[in-house]
Amino acid sequence: MTIQDNTNKPTGFTTKLHLDKHISRRFNEELEQVRTLVINMGMLVEQQVNDGLSAVLNADEKLAAKVIERDQKVNTMELEIDEYCTQILARRQPAASDLRLLVSVIKSITDLERMGDEAVKFGKNAIKLAKGNFAEEEGARPLVELKHLGKHVSDTLRTALTAYAQMDVETALEIIRNDNIVDEEFDNISRLLVTKMMESPREIKNALRVTWCARALERIGDHTTNLCEYIVYLVEGKDVRHATIEQIKATMKN
Amino acid sequence: MNNTDIKQNELAQVELTETVGNIYANEAKMSIRDANVFYGNKENGGKQAIHNVSLDLAKNQVTALIGPSGCGKSTFLRCLNRMNDTIDICQVTGQFMLDNTDIYAQNLDPVLLRARVGMVFQKPNPFPKSIYDNVAYGARIHGLTNSKTELDEIVETSLQKAGLFNEVKDRLKDPGTGLSGGQQQRLCIARTIAVSPEVILMDEPASALDPIATAIIEELIDELKEKYTIAIVTHSMQQAARVSQHTAYFHMGKLVEMGKTEDIFTCPSHKLTENYITGRFG
Numbered sequence: 139m140t141i142q143d144n145t146n147k148p149t150g151f152t153t154k155l156h157l158d159k160h161i162s163r164r165f166n167e168e169l170e171q172v173r174t175l176v177i178n179m180g181m182l183v184e185q186q187v188n189d190g191l192s193a194v195l196n197a198d199e200k201l202a203a204k205v206i207e208r209d210q211k212v213n214t215m216e217l218e219i220d221e222y223c224t225q226i227l228a229r230r231q232p233a234a235s236d237l238r239l240l241v242s243v244i245k246s247i248t249d250l251e252r253m254g255d256e257a258v259k260f261g262k263n264a265i266k267l268a269k270g271n272f273a274e275e276e277g278a279r280p281l282v283e284l285k286h287l288g289k290h291v292s293d294t295l296r297t298a299l300t301a302y303a304q305m306d307v308e309t310a311l312e313i314i315r316n317d318n319i320v321d322e323e324f325d326n327i328s329r330l331l332v333t334k335m336m337e338s339p340r341e342i343k344n345a346l347r348v349t350w351c352a353r354a355l356e357r358i359g360d361h362t363t364n365l366c367e368y369i370v371y372l373v374e375g376k377d378v379r380h381a382t383i384e385q386i387k388a389t390m391k392n
Numbered sequence: 393m394n395n396t397d398i399k400q401n402e403l404a405q406v407e408l409t410e411t412v413g414n415i416y417a418n419e420a421k422m423s424i425r426d427a428n429v430f431y432g433n434k435e436n437g438g439k440q441a442i443h444n445v446s447l448d449l450a451k452n453q454v455t456a457l458i459g460p461s462g463c464g465k466s467t468f469l470r471c472l473n474r475m476n477d478t479i480d481i482c483q484v485t486g487q488f489m490l491d492n493t494d495i496y497a498q499n500l501d502p503v504l505l506r507a508r509v510g511m512v513f514q515k516p517n518p519f520p521k522s523i524y525d526n527v528a529y530g531a532r533i534h535g536l537t538n539s540k541t542e543l544d545e546i547v548e549t550s551l552q553k554a555g556l557f558n559e560v561k562d563r564l565k566d567p568g569t570g571l572s573g574g575q576q577q578r579l580c581i582a583r584t585i586a587v588s589p590e591v592i593l594m595d596e597p598a599s600a601l602d603p604i605a606t607a608i609i610e611e612l613i614d615e616l617k618e619k620y621t622i623a624i625v626t627h628s629m630q631q632a633a634r635v636s637q638h639t640a641y642f643h644m645g646k647l648v649e650m651g652k653t654e655d656i657f658t659c660p661s662h663k664l665t666e667n668y669i670t671g672r673f674g
Contacts, residue, residue: 156672159667159672159673160670160671160672160673161671161672161673162671165671231630232670233629233633233657233658233669233670234657234658234659234660234665234666234669234670235666235670236670237657237658238658238659375658375659
């Protein structure tokens with residue numbers, strides 16, 4: 139296992155679970171390292187999402203190509219972190235909060251990688267949309283809506299990643315609670331695009347592409363919610379997946 | 393200041409009040425309430441080794457007692473079959489019930505109690521006798537049988553239950569001390585089983601064994617719990633996690649937390665438990 143330099147920790151990096159309090163200093167370093175790697179991966183995915191979105195909105199083929207290319211890096215990071223976690227599990231047999239940290243990391247990076255894949259979809263659609271000149275004429279209105287949804291999803295992702303770094307359960311729960319906002323906005327865009335398709339059938343192809351982008355945003359929103367569920371599991375030891383807000387509230391009280 | 397120093401100091405600062413978690417079992421084989429153990433007289437500078445410990449041992453289940461060295465887990469275990477009686481300066485108070493019997497009652501013979509509550513120690517301690525005689529010993533002194541055939545049967549079934557019979561069936565007359573460490577430990581378990589106990593206490597039964605012999609003992613513990621109630625003291629947290637259904641964490645003579653093993657090792661409630669099982673110091 140190689141220990142990388144930990145000095146460049148992302149801002150707001152806290153160790154609420156006392157990850158630095160093990161008798162084995164090496165174990166402290168390994169857990170810190172895992173967290174740093176995940177947060178770095180998170181930042182890269184966030185950038186991918188933002189760039190992908192921006193490529194769609196600005197019909198920027200170059201940026202789109204860059205997003206597609208950079209996805210390889212996201213994939214590599216997933217494999218690297220997975221391997222790192224496997225090593226720690228095998229060598230340290232962690233328990234309690236350490237175990238929860240690793241389980242949550244292994245799950246989180248799957249979601250992060252999927253978000254990366256969604257960003258690639260932006261890239262691919264952006265290239266096609268740019269070729270179809272959609273942004274300039276027919277697509278203006280749906281793209282404004284897409285921009286709006288995109289900003290919301292991207293902001294939520296950033297908040298979730300910060301919450302992950304700070305092990306902030308309150309914020310995580312807030313995000314889980316607000317998940318339906320994305321779903322509603324997605325419905326709005328779909329409706330708008332269906333109208334567009336009926337009005338001008340020759341734009342169906344492009345309208346569908348925008349739909350797929352909106353769909354990708356909606357998926358990113360779902361993955362962000364998953365991340366937040368892992369934060370709750372990590373800090374509180376409570377599994378809040380597949381639970382309604384009321385159920386979550388009830389478990390948190392116990 | 394090295395890490396160990398910090399460990400001692402910081403842990404000492406955490407105040408211990410009541411046991412957290414659940415000390416009660418649905419069906420308790422043994423119930424201990426307010427156990428206190430003193431070495432020597434308190435007035436004469438004696439030391440209290442166990443402070444107000446209450447817990448249940450669930451019937452036909454394995455309860456693991458864990459905690460750092462000197463936390464009192466072995467002392468507590470030894471109270472359960474009155475092994476501490478053999479130490480003159482040791483005083484035990486509190487209520488120790490085995491089913492509905494008070495095991496510290498005046499009229500109760502400790503020797504008979506120890507047949508009901510058997511014990512296996514850290515270091516295998518077979519008698520310097522043959523394998524057969526080691527197992528037959530308890531049955532003989534307790535007069536469990538009169539005939540040779542019955543005794544043969546007890547020896548065979550005990551060795552079988554301890555998972556040793558197939559390895560030693562052709563050399564029952566050989567000395568027990570000639571077996572390997574793991575086999576000796578299983579011989580001691582067979583010797584304990586031979587007198588049909590109800591509870592088996594194990595004080596680090598596998599800490600002197602290699603991983604294979606340890607795995608065999610752990611497998612055996614899992615089988616034995618079908619018939620017996622088991623309490624095991626272990627320094628290996630992984631072992632406690634593997635073999636037990638309930639875990640009790642001791643710290644400085646107090647029972648800090650008790651609960652289902654599955655909860656203790658994924659999400660313990662007390663900071664001290666968390667620190668201990670994750671190897672933290674503060």
